[in-house]
Amino acid sequence: xxxxxxxxxxxxxxxxxxxxxxxxxxxxxxxxxxxxxxxxxxxxxxxxxxxxxxxxxxxxxxxxxxxxxxxxxxxxxxxxxxxxxxxxxxxxxxxxxxxxxxxxxxxxxxxxxxxxxxxxxxxxxxxxxxxxxxxxxxxxxxxxxxxxxxxxxxxxxxxxxxxxxxxxxxxxxxxxxxxxxxxxxxxxxxxxxxxxxxxxxxxxxxxxxxxxxxxxxxxxxxxxxxxxxxxxxxxxxxxxxxxxxxxxxxxxxxxxxxxxxxxxxxxxxxxxx
Numbered sequence: 636x637x638x639x640x641x642x643x644x645x646x647x648x649x650x651x652x653x654x655x656x657x658x659x660x661x662x663x664x665x666x667x668x669x670x671x672x673x674x675x676x677x678x679x680x681x682x683x684x685x686x687x688x689x690x691x692x693x694x695x696x697x698x699x700x701x702x703x704x705x706x707x708x709x710x711x712x713x714x715x716x717x718x719x720x721x722x723x724x725x726x727x728x729x730x731x732x733x734x735x736x737x738x739x740x741x742x743x744x745x746x747x748x749x750x751x752x753x754x755x756x757x758x759x760x761x762x763x764x765x766x767x768x769x770x771x772x773x774x775x776x777x778x779x780x781x782x783x784x785x786x787x788x789x790x791x792x793x794x795x796x797x798x799x800x801x802x803x804x805x806x807x808x809x810x811x812x813x814x815x816x817x818x819x820x821x822x823x824x825x826x827x828x829x830x831x832x833x834x835x836x837x838x839x840x841x842x843x844x845x846x847x848x849x850x851x852x853x854x855x856x857x858x859x860x861x862x863x864x865x866x867x868x869x870x871x872x873x874x875x876x877x878x879x880x881x882x883x884x885x886x887x888x889x890x891x892x893x894x895x896x897x898x899x900x901x902x903x904x905x906x907x908x
Contacts, residue, residue: 743800
């Protein structure tokens with residue numbers, strides 16, 4: 636009976652101690668909870684240090700963005716340059732045969748180029764059929780080659796005139812686009828200096844440069860075409876000289892052979908009286 640009473644009192648005392656600890660009337664030390672609290676505190680300290688580093692990086696990037704967003708002052712005064720303008724072809728028209736040429740060179744119009752070239756050059760006459768039939772094969776080949784050289788030169792000249800005229804005709808438009816690009820690049824307007832705006836201007840400048848290179852290649856191609864025709868004419872002159880020398884030697888050999896045989900026959904037929 637006494638043992639049962641002591642057991643009940645002990646259980647009651649434990650319950651009262653636990654309840655008082657839960658309601659703040661006592662302190663209970665739990666090593667596991669303390670270790671977890673220390674661990675969480677260390678983790679919080681690490682997170683705080685990481686947040687400080689992140690904050691410092693964000694501030695540095697923000698300051699860099701501010702510096703990068705600042706425009707240069709007086710850019711038009713510092714960097715704007717003046718360039719020479721394209722000029723149209725100007726020539727006297729004393730006998731009325733150069734005006735259409737000048738128009739074609741300034742506009743690139745195909746009709747004006749062809750008509751102007753024909754008016755300003757000496758027309759190429761043609762042989763009639765009887766004259767062609769009376770020629771030897773070598774003479775006929777030489778005439779055809781000379782005609783081809785003149786006709787090819789005419790075609791190359793007309794093409795070059797059209798190319799130069801088209802480039803000159805578009806020069807003012809390209810000049811306006813370059814001026815627009817220059818003004819946008821030197822402007823202090825924030826809407827023109829955003830990252831996308833700057834990239835768009837860079838792309839526009841690259842395309843404009845490619846167009847300019849394309850025009851340069853056209854001019855170089857026209858010059859190359861004319862050089863090829865000049866080389867053909869030089870080759871034609873050299874070939875004609877060689878062929879004339881070959882024909883001369885062949886004719887000379889035949890004549891010598893004929894003279895020798897005739898002289899031999901004369902000597903054989905000769906008898907002393």
